[in-house]
Amino acid sequence: MQVSITVNGEQRTDEVEPRLLLAHYLREVCGLKATNIGCDTTSCGACTVVVDGLSVKSCTVLAVQAAGAQVTTLEGLAGADGELHPVQKAFREEHGLQCGFCTPGMVMASVGLLAANPDPTDREVREGLEGNLCRCTGYHNIVRAVRSAAQAGPAAGRVPGAQEVQA
């Protein structure tokens, strides 16, 4: 069936099978490969994207359920001039990643977290990211990165082009 979805600010219409998962739609139909599939069982958060302002695990959403929605992936965060989003900058500066597999999901979940809570404590960051697993970092630098991104102000909790994150 036909779906129209706005992906990273660009509206597109595609013919999809109803059973196509949003994660597969983004990777295979849109060619956006930042969204990783780690567990495929809603556990790891690697596939997290922002849909209409809320972080969701795209391995557990059908593409057809996102019809009419605004979807933002990691590729949609940086500005048109290549300027990194405050959360991306902070992950780089604070070494919030090692192998990088969990990072797209961590960054998208962090944007959602900062929208709901612009200046979280360490504990609030840990609880806000409880749906995202990282096998490498031990989380300390991820927590530091999110707290440092918060210093950039409200921009850290926003996705460009699309509507504001409301989580």
Next chain:
Amino acid sequence: MIPSPFEYVRVGSVEEALAALAEHGEDAKVLAGGHSLLPLMKLRLAVPEVLVDISGIPGMSYVRVEGDGADAVVAIGAGTRHHELERDEVARAEVPLLPHVAGLVGDPQVRHRGTIGGTTAHSDPASDLPTALLALGGTVVLQGPGGRREVPVTEFWTGFFETAMSPDELVVELRVPRTGTLGWGYEKFTRRANDWPIVAAAAVDGRVALANMGGTVLRATATEEALAAGAPIAEAAALADQGTSPVADMHADADYRRHLARLLTRRALETAAGA
């Protein structure tokens, strides 16, 4: 993991949803947040031929007080997502147990999708919100071809993934008594942050409900009777596992679950009593 093929129908009203369910019968399944159904479909443990997506029906997400005084109840729309309930001001003031428990379900991404109607209809004995609803009392409002009916929560969950609802009906609302400033407690035991409860206990107004202690969420009736007869909390809580039939799995054996039920019941009752 990819679900087997199905037809997808997005409906715009409760009437359209009921018509689609009547047309497709047992082959159809309702899709709300999809956070119980889609994981099962990916594992091919559920293979519906038609999915009726009700998430686009307007006006299914709300929390409001209806009626006055002692008869007042809090009505919650079946489409209310866990994160909406968690932050809802009316719910926080009128039945604070529910938004608290909504905030303990899964993780933020799960709470952004899952609905109270979905978790109610799903009837997993390990689910948090049904445990809280069972402790609160109240009713599940169903709508079907013959109109609306209300089923008391004590009669709604009849078995593992089984309820008193028929396949041509929808859960449209949950109705719970307002508890206002009455004390309440909720204790959820997990090994990892975003897990389902290994066991959980909810206590409010002399009632206690348990998660994952049998085929459905259930009431700790022996504890409730002891409390009503004036027993101290510690003594009443020691009876919490009476009449339950917990399973053994990789997280806990049955004896450990019984221990948890007694311990968590005591803690929940102490919190409710402000002790």
